[in-house]
Amino acid sequence: MRKIKMIALTGILLSSTILGANTTVAQASSNKALSVDKSEIANNVIQVINELLNSSSTASNVNSQTKFSDLEDGQTLKVAPIFGQKTDTQFDNVLQGELNVVDGNEQLVPMTTVTRGDNGFVTEVKYTLDGATKTVKVDYNFAKPIVSFTNNSQVMNFKAEDGNDAIQKAATDNSDVKAISSNGADANGKANSTSVSGTMDDGNKSVTFTPKDNYISGIPAKRTINLYKESNWGKFNNSVGGTVNDVSDLTGTVLTNDNGNIYLLNTTNVVKSADGKTATFDYKATAIDAAGNTVTDAISGEPITYTSGEQKVNIDSSTVHPVITFKDKTSGNTLFTNFPKDKTTFTIADIKAMLPEGYSLTGNYDGFTATLENNKQTYYVTKSADxxxxxxxxxxxxxxxxxxxxxxxxxxxxxxxxxxxxxxxxxxxxxxxxxxxxxxxxxxxxxKADSNSLNYTVTFRDKTTGKVVGTESQGSGNFGSYVGVTAPDGYALASVINHGFILLKNDQKVTKYVVAADTPYNVSYVDQDTGEEVGTQSGKGANESKIVLKAPTGYAFVNADDINYTIDKDTPTSTVYVQKSDQTVDNIVSGYPRNGNIKIYDGNGKLNDDVVLSEGSSWIIDKTVTINGAEYYRVATNQYVKASDVYKYTPLQTVAVTNGTNVTPVYNTKGQLIIDRALDVNTPWYTDRSATIRGKKMYRVATDEWIKASDATLN
Missing domain, CATH: 3.10.20 (Ubiquitin-like (UB roll))
Known part of the structure; x- marks a missing residue:
């Protein structure tokens, strides 16, 4: 599986010219909060927050509390491990906060360590309150190590001739097997170490590997062993039927032997008789897997091959002997071959009947009639892989x-x-x-780490003067959550990175910068055909900030660039030209990134060789027409683009916060999943447009990267 590039940024900056721009992605350098590795925080979050809250004197609200009155003597309490070198006092203070045993006033009950292991972890404590003493055993929720097979070694293939002893030795070898543990160093500072061992089982058809670390045994995993045996050459000949148009018909065919092994066949040492009616040859059979890939012997490292003794086939050049080959659509590998004996004309239904269970044809195929000049046909298939x-x-x-x-x-x-x-x-x-x-x-x-209600305070400062403005914003949220903020009245957030922050500790103090939103603007919409004003739009905002304009009802913008309006204190009044249009919703189109220039056609669908639209540029459309059965959009007088060459979108200027439970998948502009990239959960991304792609509403976060609207919340 490809490694995903995980992106977790607190601010994404797009090009200042949004429509038609070559959008780029850049990390907001002024805030490093999301560079923290949450996987490391998860095991230590309780410790961190307890220390922040001084848990040695006050019961924290991080862990669920256990009242002393409800505690049974000898009871076992489970807690998160406390990794990393610590003094006994430090460890005990953190542990007391994790166990969180309180009195009736929700104050921590004094704790005394009874037993401490060689690794520094406390295994038994006691509490004393009002003359009563209760003992508690401590059980840590260590993560179990897991097994990782490297170099594609979870499946091993052997020739039967390798011998049982050699096969067992190679199959149980753990040089390509690793134990992975997320548990850290113990309280004495000793680094955690892992090991893994394997044992043969299931009639020598698999090996079970068991991982362990310094704390706990892990979750076993199996290695599959496949044994390949020499082919039943007679079965191959019977499958062919003993007669072919030419010996070459046997080359590159795929057949299965009695053992269930699949082999790719080639012919060697071919000798034809003097009359040309028979031929002798040797089969060279190379083992392949169900996907058509060559199988390698785990001991020798060489492809598993067998060579037959002398074989014989009849050659009949006067009668048609069809050869139908099926190949995988993705890899092009041959998967299986048929030698029909009872007919030469095949409908698509006949071809589908030859497919093993789970396979289906790809594309639109016609029937096939085999002739002496062309007795071979290839079909491409895919296999269901649920x-x-x-x-x-x-x-x-x-x-x-x-x-x-x-x-x-x-x-x-x-x-x-x-x-x-x-x-x-x-x-x-x-x-x-x-x-x-x-x-x-x-x-x-x-x-997941416990949901911890943490408090925060946001202070707003004027970016120009540095003075505090408005009133503080206070609230609470869960650890690791993204908190969006709203500027005080009369102000706007100064930049994307001021839209919010990641909540990482209790009583977190945050400063966000704002600019005065007191610059008036007035936009006059003028019909370009009549010169008459048909609408206005006015308000106040921050100088040099951008807003998305909306054309009057029944009208559309003439120029796509006019949709994003920049407020300018020196030019408070502007004129924007519009035109009557039946395309007033989703009337902006853009070419696909890396898809080349956009071709232009006239009203009859004839290509205009003299004009193209630049790659990725955006254009207003005012009409949709059908020409020769295809849909076109008009971008100028007698100039049209194919609907299939562009996509419609709506301009935005906002932040989308991913809202899934793990990572958020990323798609390209054509709705195809990008398999080596994903966005971290609960992270903010600047988005400049939305579009419906393959029936799903999406937000753009980079030039050719989109996320589903269902995976994000606009902030």
Missing amino acids: ITVNYIDVTTGDSVGSEELQGNEGTPAVLTKVPKNYKLVNQSDILQNLSVLTPNKNIYVTP
Whole structure:
């Protein structure tokens, strides 16, 4: 699976000329909050916040409280691990805040350590209140290590001739197997270490690898072992039928032997008889997998091949012997071959009947009639590769949910049903490449950090004078959440990065800069054909800021650039020309990025070789017409663009905050999933346009990158 480039920025700046601009993405350098690795914070969030709240003297509101009166003597309490080197006093203070045992006034009850392990972790404590003492055992929610197979080593293939001892030694070798643990160093500062061991099982058809670290055994994972045996050459000949038009018809064919192994066949040492009616040859059979890829022996590192003894075939050049080959659409690999014996003319229904279960034809095909001049035909297919994803909690090893992903071999799919209150251990797992080789897959998740209600205060300062303006904004939210802010009356936020912040601690103090929004503007809309004023738009805003104008009802802008208006204190009054139009909604189009210049046609659909629109530029349309069965948009007098060459959009100037539970998928302008890129959850992105793409409303966050409106909230 490709590694996803995770983007988590607090501000995205687009080109100052939004429409038709070459939009770029840049990180807002003045705020580094989102550069924090949340995966590291998750295990230590309780510790961090307790220390901020001075939990040694006051019970925090981070963990759920346990009243001393409800506590049973000898009870076990589970807490998050406290990683990293600490003195005994530091560790005990943090642990006391995590256990959070309080009296009737919600004050922490004094805690005394009873037992401390060699790793510095306290395993037993006692509480004393009003003359009563109760002992508590401490159990830590360590994350269970998981197994990672490198170099595509989760499946190993062997020739039967390799021998049982060699196969077992290679299959249980763990040099390409790693144990991965998210647990940190112990309280003494000793770094956590991992190991993994494997044992043969299931009749030597698989190996179970079990990981462990310094704290806990992990979640086992299996390596599949495939054993390849020499082909039943007679079965191959029987499949062919013993007679072909030419020996070359056998080259590049794919057949399955009695053992279920799939082989790509080629002929060698071909010798034809003097009369040309028979030929002898050797088969060279190369093992392939269900996707048509060559299978390599795990011991020798060489492709698994077998060569037959002398084979014989009849050659009949006077009768048609059809050869029908099926190839994978994506890879071009040959998947299987048919040698029909009872007919030479085939309908599409006949071809579909030859397909194994799960395969389907791609594209529109006609029937096929084999002739002596052309007895071969190739069809491209895809295979259904539906998989079941099992979500495994790394803290318990238990299944906490599942999801069915549907699609074809080699296509990407997005996880959409990550269990509530869990997050992915590896964020790149959000995108899965479907494969028939993995009908079931375990995806590891970890519980989210507790929702912690944290307080914040926002102070607004005038960017020009530096003085505090308006009143402070106070509120509360959950740890790691994005908090959007609104400027005081009479002011506007100075830049995108001032639209909000990430809440990371209690009593967080935030300063946001604003500018005076006291510059008046008045826009007069004038009909370009009559010269008459047909509407106005006025108000106040920040000098040099941009607003999106709206044309009067029944009219459309003449120039796309006029839609985004810049407030200018030196020119408070402006004239914008409009024209009557039946295209008053979604009447702006843009060419697709990296799709070349946009071709222009006349009213009869004839290409205009003298004029093109620049790549990615935006244009107002005033009419939609159908020419020769295709849809066109008019961009000027007798100048049209094909609807298929452009997309409609609506201008925006706002911030979209991703609102999923894990990462947010990114799509290109044609609605295709970008499989190596995603946006972090709960992060703000500047967006300059919305569009309906493949039936889904989306927001643009970069030149050729969009997110679904359902995955974001406009701020």
